[in-house]
Amino acid sequence: MGYSVSEQEQLLFLFKTLSNQLGPKFEKNTQFSLSRFELLYQLVQFEEISQSSLQKIVNIDHAAITRHLKQLEIDGYVTRRRNPKDNRETIVHLTEEGRQQIFNCQKDKQSFTNQMFSHFNDKELKSLIDMLQRIQKNIKEI
Amino acid sequence: MGYSVSEQEQLLFLFKTLSNQLGPKFEKNTQFSLSRFELLYQLVQFEEISQSSLQKIVNIDHAAITRHLKQLEIDGYVTRRRNPKDNRETIVHLTEEGRQQIFNCQKDKQSFTNQMFSHFNDKELKSLIDMLQRIQKNIKEI
DNA sequence: GCTCAATTATTGATAGCTCAAATATTGATG
DNA sequence: CATCAATATTTGAGCTATCAATAATTGAGC
Numbered sequence: 036m037g038y039s040v041s042e043q044e045q046l047l048f049l050f051k052t053l054s055n056q057l058g059p060k061f062e063k064n065t066q067f068s069l070s071r072f073e074l075l076y077q078l079v080q081f082e083e084i085s086q087s088s089l090q091k092i093v094n095i096d097h098a099a100i101t102r103h104l105k106q107l108e109i110d111g112y113v114t115r116r117r118n119p120k121d122n123r124e125t126i127v128h129l130t131e132e133g134r135q136q137i138f139n140c141q142k143d144k145q146s147f148t149n150q151m152f153s154h155f156n157d158k159e160l161k162s163l164i165d166m167l168q169r170i171q172k173n174i175k176e177i
Numbered sequence: 178m179g180y181s182v183s184e185q186e187q188l189l190f191l192f193k194t195l196s197n198q199l200g201p202k203f204e205k206n207t208q209f210s211l212s213r214f215e216l217l218y219q220l221v222q223f224e225e226i227s228q229s230s231l232q233k234i235v236n237i238d239h240a241a242i243t244r245h246l247k248q249l250e251i252d253g254y255v256t257r258r259r260n261p262k263d264n265r266e267t268i269v270h271l272t273e274e275g276r277q278q279i280f281n282c283q284k285d286k287q288s289f290t291n292q293m294f295s296h297f298n299d300k301e302l303k304s305l306i307d308m309l310q311r312i313q314k315n316i317k318e319i
Numbered sequence: 320g321c322t323c324a325a326t327t328a329t330t331g332a333t334a335g336c337t338c339a340a341a342t343a344t345t346g347a348t349g
Numbered sequence: 350c351a352t353c354a355a356t357a358t359t360t361g362a363g364c365t366a367t368c369a370a371t372a373a374t375t376g377a378g379c
Contacts, residue, residue, distance in 0.1 A: 042302045043290035044218075047203070049309045051211050052236045053316070054196030058335085059367060060319050061189070069193050070335075076186075087357055094194045096337055101359055103335095123344045123357040148185035151315050159308060160184045166297070166305055167191045173293050174195070177202050200365085201337055212365075229327055238367055243329055245365090265327040265374045 057151075065143040067136075070095060072144065074103055075112060075137040078129040085124040112136055199293075207285045209278075212237060214286065216245055217254060217279040220271040227266040254278055 062068045067075070073093050078084065090100045104127055107113045112133030118124035129137075152160065204210050209217070215235050220226065232242045246269055249255045254275030260266035271279075294302065 042299070042306060043294055044286075045306055046294070046302065046309070047199075047211065047290060048215050048235070049306065049313070050192075050196050050199055051215075053309055053313055054192050055237070055366065056313070056316055057189075057192055060316055064319065068335075069189065073190050073193075085357080090357095093190070095197070095335095097358070098338080098360080099336055105359095121345070121357085125358065144186075147319065148189060150319050151312060152185055152188070153315055154311065155308070157184070160188065162304070163308055164184060164187055164191065166301060167188070167195055169296065170293060171191070171195055171198070173295055174198055174202055177206065177289065177292050197336065204364095210365075227327085232327095237365095239328070240330080240368080241366055247329095263327085263375070267328065 061144075061147060064147045065140045067140060070099070071103055071107065072137070072140070074100075074107065075129065075133055078113065078127065079134065079137060083126055083128050085118065085126055087124065089127060107133070203286075203289060206289045207282045209282060212241070213245055213249065214279070214282070216242075216249065217271065217275055220255065220269060221276065221279060225268055225270050227260065227268055229266065231269060249275070 058069050061072070065072060070093070074089065077089060077092055081089075086100055086104065087097075090097055093100075095103075104113060104115060104125075108115050112130055114128045114130060115125050116128075118126050155163075200211050203214070207214060212235070216231065219231060219234055223231075228242055228246065229239075232239055235242075237245075246255060246257060246267075250257050254272055256270045256272060257267050258270075260268050297305075
């Protein structure tokens with residue numbers, strides 16, 4: 036335990052602040068909230084997937100998943116139906132409209148992240164990912 | 178622009194996820210939300226400070242500041258009064274009760290952050306702080 | 320001294336998130 | 350085949366956060 040207390044505190048606050056500022060800015064630039072974007076983004080590569088599987092990937096609470104997907108269904112970006120093989124499950128599918136939407140905002144997202152990580156090199160990004168994943172793992176055990 | 182797209186995306190999602198998991202866990206372990214904790218924590222070293230100055234330090238929206246401090250006043254942890262020299266300002270002061278509370282939960286906070294950053298060395302923490310601050314700066318310009 | 324822009328705080332509207340409780344379905348066990 | 354634990358989703362309650370609009374106060378410039 037050779038490190039200073041104040042660095043840990045600083046980081047604790049930094050995470051919260053950063054995330055609070057990140058969300059609204061992202062939404063303003065892409066027309067999608069970060070969570071909705073991530074959901075659609077994952078759906079692109081899955082074609083069909085149950086809500087619970089999707090939940091495990093994006094790490095958002097079940098309740099939030101349900102509400103997001105309900106709204107995305109209303110917007111016409113996804114379809115939802117029960118799994119005939121297991122009626123507990125809801126299977127989600129990205130519509131053509133949804134695919135188009137997520138495709139359209141790729142450019143905005145790209146320029147957003149480019150700005151967000153400007154002056155970062157590849158090594159730094161990799162190191163950042165590594166550290167965040169380790170923290171996430173540490174937190175899970177609390 | 179020599180870095181891969183998927184790393185940037187991964188980080189984008191990681192920040193959100195991490196912060197979403199961090200808040201509730203912290204609150205469960207310390208009886209204070211991260212924001213309330215930070216507010217009280219800053220007040221310890223200031224004795225008296227205006228809400229707007231406090232806002233600049235913690236980087237939370239004015240509206241949220243007002244609501245937090247109102248509740249903390251009801252709880253008896255802070256007092257609030259108008260600045261006689263400038264009636265627009267509200268001056269916040271930490272009560273003895275508030276000081277005691279923040280002192281009492283220091284140990285919980287400490288063991289929380291120790292767990293959160295376990296297996297991190299000092300150099301990594303410093304590097305993490307540096308990168309997060311740079312990102313914060315980048316975001317501010319968007 | 321009056322007007323007007325800037326500053327500070329507050330309130331209302333909206334949305335996201337978590338947790339806990341409720342509902343429905345499945346599958347295993349006796 | 351009845352029961353019961355596990356799984357998947359949904360709903361309700363409670364927080365927190367942002368943004369936008371409003372109100373009160375101050376200070377500068379004419």
